[in-house]
Amino acid sequence: MADVDIKKYAALMKEVKLRMEVISFFGTRPGHALYEPATVELMCLQLRKMLELIAMASLVANKSAYAQAHDDFARTWNARILLNKLKTVNPDFYPKPVVEYSSTQPGVKTEWKPRAGDYLTEDEFLKAYEKCGAIMHWGNPFRSPVDYAYYKRKLPSWFQQVMNLLNSHTIRLVNDERTWLIHMKEDRDNEVHYYVFRPTQRRSENGG
Numbered sequence: 520m521a522d523v524d525i526k527k528y529a530a531l532m533k534e535v536k537l538r539m540e541v542i543s544f545f546g547t548r549p550g551h552a553l554y555e556p557a558t559v560e561l562m563c564l565q566l567r568k569m570l571e572l573i574a575m576a577s578l579v580a581n582k583s584a585y586a587q588a589h590d591d592f593a594r595t596w597n598a599r600i601l602l603n604k605l606k607t608v609n610p611d612f613y614p615k616p617v618v619e620y621s622s623t624q625p626g627v628k629t630e631w632k633p634r635a636g637d638y639l640t641e642d643e644f645l646k647a648y649e650k651c652g653a654i655m656h657w658g659n660p661f662r663s664p665v666d667y668a669y670y671k672r673k674l675p676s677w678f679q680q681v682m683n684l685l686n687s688h689t690i691r692l693v694n695d696e697r698t699w700l701i702h703m704k705e706d707r708d709n710e711v712h713y714y715v716f717r718p719t720q721r722r723s724e725n726g727g
Contacts, residue, residue, distance in 0.1 A: 524692055525699055527579040529711040535572050535685065536703060536711070538565045542678055559670045560654055566677055567651035570598075570644060573685070574605055577612040581693040584608040598648035602641065611691035613641055616684050617700070631687070631700070639680035647677045 542565050544550040545558055552558040578585040584605075591601050605612045616638045617631035624630070639647070650673070654665060690699050700714040 524580040524695075525713055525715070528576050528690070528692065528699070529701070529713055531572050531576040531579070532685065532701060532703060532711045535569050535681075536709075538569050538572075539678070539682070541565045542674070546674060546678065556665070556667055559667050559674070562674055563651040563654050563670060566674065566681070567648060567655075569681060570648045570651075573614065573644075573681075574601065574612065577609050577690055577692055578605065579692065580695060581608060584693065598645045598652075602645065609691070609693045613644075614684055614688040614690055614701075616686070616688045619687055631689075634683065634687075637680070638683035639677065643677070643680060647673075 542562050545552070545562050550558075552561050575585055575588045578588055588601065588605060591604065616634035618634050619629050619631045622628060622630040650670070654670060685701070685703050687703070688701050690701060691697075692699070696718055698716045700716065702712040702714075704710075705712050
């Protein structure tokens with residue numbers, strides 16, 4: 520896999536960050552779309568696009584799989600089918616959130632361990648994706664109206680869970696034996712940084 524692939528992954532994660540800022544503006548700042556239902560719908564749209572980016576980002580080393588996934592996401596709400604398709608191409612597509620800590624081993628600066636369950640799991644991913652898709656269309660006027668209060672309750676939780684999932688995570692790209700450690704933000708700047716680990720070495724290069 521060419522290193523250009525991980526650069527594309529980082530670029531997609533940067534897009535996730537930008538959409539996070541939109542949600543933050545409308546959710547925690549005095550931003551609004553003039554009409555509360557429209558504000559909620561806008562936030563759901565950004566979250567749905569973030570989930571699509573997360574799902575497809577690990578396919579950047581396989582253009583044909585990426586193109587197929589992109590087309591599927593544009594045409595269907597069934598996230599479970601989409602995730603199953605992604606797994607056939609890259610079983611390790613889903614980010615693995617980690618917590619980093621200082622290492623006591625000689626020559627090793629930091630180590631990591633799996634993060635506890637306060638992040639967006641695959642099951643929660645499916646639910647959030649489907650729910651945010653459902654609100655994108657006008658419902659049947661003879662059925663129960665959209666429960667905007669539900670979305671107002673859930674959006675902050677989904678948002679925080681996505682942040683916990685991505686803040687510091689590892690991934691495996693298509694046909695790549697290496698593990699990539701991704702930092703969504705570091706003190707030195709606001710860019711996405713990445714570090715590669717090979718099976719036989721702790722850390723071999725810094726790409727971010």
